[in-house]
Amino acid sequence: MYCPNITIYLAAMAMFSLGACTGRTDKPRRKTDEGGSLGSQGSPVRAKKTTGKKILVAYFSWSGNTRAVARHIAKKVDGELFEIISANAYPENYSAAVVRAKVELNKDIRPALKTAKTDGGSYDVIFLGYPNWWNTFPRPVATFLRDNHLGGTRVIPFCTHGGGGMGFSLKELRKLCPDCVIEKEIDIASRAVKSSMDRVDGWLARLGFPPKAL
Ligand SMILES: Cc1cc2nc3c(=O)[nH]c(=O)nc-3n(C[C@H](O)[C@H](O)[C@H](O)COP(=O)(O)O)c2cc1C
Secondary structure, eight states: OOOGGGGTSOHHHHHHHHHHHTTOOOOOOOOOHHHHSBOTTSOBOOOOOSSSSOEEEEEOOSSSHHHHHHHHHHHHHTOEEEEOOBSSOOOSSHHHHHHHHHHHHHTTOOOOBSSOOOOGGGOSEEEEEEEOBTTBOOHHHHHHHHHSOOTTOEEEEEEEESSOTTTTHHHHHHHHSTTSEEOOOEEEEGGGTGGGHHHHHHHHHHTTOOOOOO
16 A cells, blocks of 8 residues: 655654554554553552552553553552543544644643543652654653652653654653653563563563562
8 A cells, every 4th residue: 555654754663654554453452441440539449569669550552552561560560550541532543543643742742631640759669651652652641741740759661662662752751750760661562562571570570570470
């Protein structure tokens, strides 16, 4: 199929642009954590703690890859899951989502979130997960960072992507969260999410979160 945009993007973006052009079926999988892990008042249900730390696993996910990693991490570290959801849902159509994401990035929009969270600064550690969108994180993650005054919180980023790795998301994270202690990230290619959980466990262990037997 002809796709004129493909020539103008950077090499790192080619893979996801190609996906759009070839009718890739990365449809959003709608089983979110907004009901499952959030209480009736919209606050996250606290997981049993074994690390002695208050841990949040906050993530945005459009088609489910980052959600799968976030759920795995939350189980391993006994963290609370919090899904960052835009109040105005992103289109299910891949190309339409790509276009909207680009407009939001260019205008540096902070989309309103479906569920507010403002106590992010009360956690010892925040795992922050997102897909790489246009080489950085989706704008709802920027809203989350604006609304939560994280101060010197330990923030541990994780990202899924179509070939572009973390892009410049870490640079933007440092800018939006200048006092955070940003620790070693992990990036996972979207095609390898299912097979990467052992790698995730190794990363967690190196960060001081030894996986416990489940
Ligand atoms: C709007 C949009 C923009 C994307 N931009 C990029 C990009 O710049 N670089 C990249 O490697 N992948 C890009 N991708 C691919 C996603 O990062 C990848 O499929 C990711 O695993 C999706 O995670 P999710 O299932 O949690 O939404 C993009 C996907 C979408 C929908």
